[in-house]
Amino acid sequence: MTTVENGVNVQALLDARAALKDAPEAAQFTWRATSKWEKGVHSTIRVQQFHGLGAEQTHKSESVFDADHPAVFAAEDNGITPIEFLLVGLASCLTAGVASVAQNRGIQLRSVESTVEGNHDIRGILGDSDVRNGYNDIKVTFHIDADATKQEIEALVAQSQKRSAVFDALTNPTDVTVTVA
Amino acid sequence: MTTVENGVNVQALLDARAALKDAPEAAQFTWRATSKWEKGVHSTIRVQQFHGLGAEQTHKSESVFDADHPAVFAAEDNGITPIEFLLVGLASCLTAGVASVAQNRGIQLRSVESTVEGNHDIRGILGDSDVRNGYNDIKVTFHIDADATKQEIEALVAQSQKRSAVFDALTNPTDVTVTVA
Secondary structure, eight states, X not given: OOOOOOSOOHHHHHHHHHXXXXXXXXXXXXEEEEEEXXXXXXXXXXXXXXXXXXXXXXXXXXXXXXXXXXXXXXXXXXXXXXXXXXXXXXXXXXXXXXXXXXXXXTOOEEEEEEEEEEEEETTTTTTOTTSOSSOSEEEEEEEEEESSOHHHHHHHHHHHHHTOHHHHHHHSOOEEEEEEO | OOOOOOSOOHHHHHHHHHHHHTOGGGGEEEEEEEEEEEETTEEEEEEEEEEETTEEEEEEEEEEEXXXXXXXXXXXXXXXXXHHHHHHHHHHHHHHHHHHHHHHTTOOEEEEEEEEEEEEETTXXXXXXXXXXXXXXXXXXXXXXXXXXXXXXXXXXXXXXXXXXXXHHHHSOOEEEEEEO
16 A cells, blocks of 8 residues: 555544543533724734643644725725635635545545635625625635545545534534623 | 714715615625645635625735644644634624724724634544534623723624624524535
């Protein structure tokens, strides 16, 4: 068997799956972000700490993001629009899944690119109650070059979708509670 | 009446709402992201172009994001985890809404901070079919300092939630189609 190297430590993930089966409390993660309003619809958001494996964890560095609205919304465009961050998460989650599944199946990847498009009728957020606020639908298109048949590549993408955290979060409802301290 | 300045051009948004009522096709936006696999579960995602008001539009600059998994997932932690981007979008969307609604209601904001926490049982993404892949639930806590009563501040947050694109996208299902070109 040819050695495949996509850079994913599949054995560690299989070991984690086995370990967490007997320690479900360690599998409870809490991801966190903190935001600070700057001015107008511009805010900065920071991500570094999270909880998992029964302890506080930290990313090796803090990530800071700017979110704003574009000039066509009469804003200053200091960063991408909040709803665009969902597309960033979806693209990266599905791509990580493709790499992991390919590694597990012994398929060498050469390149994986995707385009994500979210269709959005902005009359909802502007106050029209007959139009939903979020996306009407989202389309993801992958371009993948790998040592595999078209059918094998399609199966990689299908399996990635089946185990994608972000795909699930967007296609199924999640309870979100908002409170004022 | 005191002049309130939160930096949101509410009149432009009200004008847009009126204009788009008679031109629904101009209200159809398509937001886009493109991703490129780097190595392992690391990818880079770019956002700049979008479609809206019947034409191609562009952010004033391109935004580039790194997504990866942390060291506890046996990865290199070159960026935040895909599912964390959903929290970035949620925090910034609700914050933009608070600022817009406050401006419209004549409430001066001094500071708006929030913490967003997403609870996630990672056994799902590791392959346990009895556990969902996405978040179990998400909690958002706002700390707001404004020239307003506690009740008025709570009403700001409630109205923001009611018109938030990302809140809707996370609490209600969206059709996501994934294809291989």
